Amino acid sequence: MTALPMIEIKNVDKVFGNFRALDTLNASIGEGEFFSLLGPSGCGKTTLLRMIGGFDEPTSGTILIGGKSMAGIPPNLRPTNMVFQSYAIFPHLNVFENIAYGLKRLRLGREEEESRVSQALAQVELTGLGPRMGNQLSGGQRQRVALARALVMRPKVLLLDEPLSALDKNLREQMQVELRHLQRQIGITFVLVTHDQYEALSMSDRIAVMFSGQIAQIAEPKEIYQNPATRQVADFLGGMNFLTASDVAVNGKGFKAALPGFGAISGHLSGKAISDPAQAIIGIRPERLRIVWEGETADPMISGKVVDRNYFGEVTSLVVAIEGQAEHVSIVETNDFGADDIPVGSDIRITYDPDAFVIMQG
Amino acid sequence: MATASAFSYGKEQHLDPSAPTLPGVRTAREAPVMRFMRSEAGKGWLTISPPLLYAVLLLIGPIIVIVANSFWSQDYLTIDRTFTLENYKAALTEPIYRDLLMRSLFVSVTVAFVTVILAYPVAWFVSFHGGRYKGLWLFIITVPFWSGYLLRILSWKVILGYKGVLNSGLLYLGVITEPLSTLIYNVNAVIITLAHSWAAFAILPLFVSLEKLDRSLLEAAADLGDGPVRRFLRITLPLTMPGIIAALMIVMIPTVGDYVTPKLVGGKDGVMIANAIQVQFGKASNWPLGAALAVSTMVIVSLLAGAIVLMLAGIKRLLK
Ligand SMILES: Nc1ncnc2c1ncn2[C@@H]1O[C@H](COP(=O)(O)OP(=O)(O)O)[C@@H](O)[C@H]1O
Ligand SMILES: [Mg+2]
Numbered sequence: 001m002t003a004l005p006m007i008e009i010k011n012v013d014k015v016f017g018n019f020r021a022l023d024t025l026n027a028s029i030g031e032g033e034f035f036s037l038l039g040p041s042g043c044g045k046t047t048l049l050r051m052i053g054g055f056d057e058p059t060s061g062t063i064l065i066g067g068k069s070m071a072g073i074p075p076n077l078r079p080t081n082m083v084f085q086s087y088a089i090f091p092h093l094n095v096f097e098n099i100a101y102g103l104k105r106l107r108l109g110r111e112e113e114e115s116r117v118s119q120a121l122a123q124v125e126l127t128g129l130g131p132r133m134g135n136q137l138s139g140g141q142r143q144r145v146a147l148a149r150a151l152v153m154r155p156k157v158l159l160l161d162e163p164l165s166a167l168d169k170n171l172r173e174q175m176q177v178e179l180r181h182l183q184r185q186i187g188i189t190f191v192l193v194t195h196d197q198y199e200a201l202s203m204s205d206r207i208a209v210m211f212s213g214q215i216a217q218i219a220e221p222k223e224i225y226q227n228p229a230t231r232q233v234a235d236f237l238g239g240m241n242f243l244t245a246s247d248v249a250v251n252g253k254g255f256k257a258a259l260p261g262f263g264a265i266s267g268h269l270s271g272k273a274i275s276d277p278a279q280a281i282i283g284i285r286p287e288r289l290r291i292v293w294e295g296e297t298a299d300p301m302i303s304g305k306v307v308d309r310n311y312f313g314e315v316t317s318l319v320v321a322i323e324g325q326a327e328h329v330s331i332v333e334t335n336d337f338g339a340d341d342i343p344v345g346s347d348i349r350i351t352y353d354p355d356a357f358v359i360m361q362g
Numbered sequence: 363m364a365t366a367s368a369f370s371y372g373k374e375q376h377l378d379p380s381a382p383t384l385p386g387v388r389t390a391r392e393a394p395v396m397r398f399m400r401s402e403a404g405k406g407w408l409t410i411s412p413p414l415l416y417a418v419l420l421l422i423g424p425i426i427v428i429v430a431n432s433f434w435s436q437d438y439l440t441i442d443r444t445f446t447l448e449n450y451k452a453a454l455t456e457p458i459y460r461d462l463l464m465r466s467l468f469v470s471v472t473v474a475f476v477t478v479i480l481a482y483p484v485a486w487f488v489s490f491h492g493g494r495y496k497g498l499w500l501f502i503i504t505v506p507f508w509s510g511y512l513l514r515i516l517s518w519k520v521i522l523g524y525k526g527v528l529n530s531g532l533l534y535l536g537v538i539t540e541p542l543s544t545l546i547y548n549v550n551a552v553i554i555t556l557a558h559s560w561a562a563f564a565i566l567p568l569f570v571s572l573e574k575l576d577r578s579l580l581e582a583a584a585d586l587g588d589g590p591v592r593r594f595l596r597i598t599l600p601l602t603m604p605g606i607i608a609a610l611m612i613v614m615i616p617t618v619g620d621y622v623t624p625k626l627v628g629g630k631d632g633v634m635i636a637n638a639i640q641v642q643f644g645k646a647s648n649w650p651l652g653a654a655l656a657v658s659t660m661v662i663v664s665l666l667a668g669a670i671v672l673m674l675a676g677i678k679r680l681l682k
């Protein structure tokens with residue numbers, strides 16, 4: 001990120017009783033950046049987001065927004081607005097009044113207020129829904145009202161706590177695209193909390209992956225996916241085959257090794273340096289292993305036997321026993337060529353980009 | 363149901379496509395009554411019917427007796443059962459009854475508002491800051507109510523009396539040089555005593571409505587720029603209005619008819635309408651007049667309660 005840091009998180013700890021929920025977090029989020037906090041449930045994403053919004057104070061460490069320390073500053077005085085996980089729509093107010101809630105205090109005058117609210121309603125495609133009561137809305141509508149209510153305040157930072165997790169799949173995917181468009185259009189910083197790796201990958205400029213109160217990696221989506229810093233990150237971002245190699249030789253950002261069943265392989269380091277090559281783990285994404293169909297040939301090419309098959313509609317996942325390799329590997333193939341018709345027990349041939357492997361410290 | 367299942371073949375199966383395929387569970391031939399009894403609502407009515415019947419009989423019975431009496435007249439020792447409106451004329455126009463009724467309404471409305479205003483912070487504190495000890499707090503609040511109603515009123519006599527705790531205390535501190543005689547045997551003493559007596563009944567519905575308040579709404583209000591006072595006025599107050607209304611009604615309606623408290627601490631100036639009703643049913647032995655007074659009070663209190671509910675609903679709409 002070249003932009004100025006909008007949010008700086010410096011050595012932030014949060015302790016509840018004797019439970020350390022956040023452990024020495026450091027991150028810098030740029031102006032106009034779409035930043036995601038990704039991690040499994042209970043890893044501390046909400047806790048961090050709430051501290052940025054001012055609903056909780058760090059036990060130690062500082063959070064700066066726009067260069068100013070936020071210590072002791074309550075939510076109503078911070079340049080942030082939040083879309084709550086539960087949406088927190090005021091049930092006794094209608095949609096218009098919900099969105100105008102924060103504007104009332106600014107005393108903008110009736111016309112300015114109405115035009116801002118109508119603009120926000122249009123932004124989230126809810127025009128005409130103004131008089132509907134807050135407790136008569138569908139999930140998707142509530143989500144949009146919560147978004148409009150925060151955006152109408154024109155915050156510098158918008159905080160979103162799993163805003164799409166309550167929606168069904170189609171609506172969720174549609175809203176992902178819309179949210180991303182909206183963020184580009186208005187250009188403010190978005191901090192999104194999610195436990196859905198596809199959501200994080202498809203929407204973010206950068207992602208921080210968190211596990212049990214710690215940040216494991218901060219990087220752009222492609223980097224996180226291709227070069228996961230740890231086995232845990234690799235696992236969380238879609239499946240990865242983990243294999244043990246011998247004769248590992250690390251050389252700068254690359255490595256060479258001998259992998260049973262595959263022969264000589266090469267690849268690149270993911271993030272962290274390898275301190276002990278003998279303990280290193282080799283990883284390859286299932287979609288980087290491809291089937292060699294009949295009548296075709298490839299180099300390198302290895303053979304194996306299908307031991308299990310799982311159908312997912314557009315793709316099929318095959319579990320394959322490779323000759324000379326003790327671990328089963330999984331392969332994901334699109335169904336265009338009939339991967340869904342390969343019977344369990346059949347012999348197949350597999351090829352791969354010899355440079356597609358990553359190495360991580362075990 | 364085995365008999366019904368014998369008919370549930372053929373066309374009838376098509377009449378109700380939602381019917382389960384198990385025969386006899388529900389068929390089109392079933393009588394509407396049976397169908398109702400089998401429905402969720404029907405089962406509910408069936409379950410509550412014995413207590414409902416009991417409650418209705420005990421509630422409606424006396425009301426019928428009272429209303430009937432109010433249209434009759436006392437003919438020395440017997441009741442003359444010819445229809446008359448004389449009792450209502452007396453109840454509503456005689457200055458003594460009008461004054462007593464106005465005073466009763468004033469006392470009950472004042473007691474209701476005083477009680478709710480004092481109870482709200484208590485309920486709020488327990489709900490928001492009770493933490494793990496909410497149950498204990500509620501328990502402590504109900505402790506005074508383990509002693510009898512009379513004992514509690516009498517203890518206020520001890521506190522407010524001429525040689526009572528309050529006067530002695532003030533004398534000791536030098537705030538006054540001789541005991542105040544204005545503490546007890548007036549309307550204020552009635553209001554203080556009743557407000558205390560009914561505190562727990564107000565705290566509980568207020569507590570329940572505060573517990574139901576979604577805390578994330580308060581966080582959202584803070585996020586949108588509101589400080590604590592605005593949050594209270596714009597979120598907490600309107601959303602706990604049902605609890606406030608319930609608490610007001612729970613206190614106001616029974617206090618109108620209270621006659622023990624005015625008798626014990628109200629003195630001559632604290633007499634309320636129920637004391638007059640009691641006299642008519644007792645010493646004066648004029649049931650029809652007593653009944654007319656009771657019915658008039660009931661109707662006027664209901665109207666007043668309705669007006670207060672409407673007013674609060676209006677206030678709720680203004681708080682945004
Ligand atoms: N107020 C609190 N008191 C005690 N523990 C808490 C509190 N808030 C969160 N935690 C704990 O901190 C951890 C992180 O919670 P949270 O930030 O909500 O996780 P996430 O949003 O990633 O699912 C959880 O183990 C949770 O139980
Ligand atoms: Mg969370």
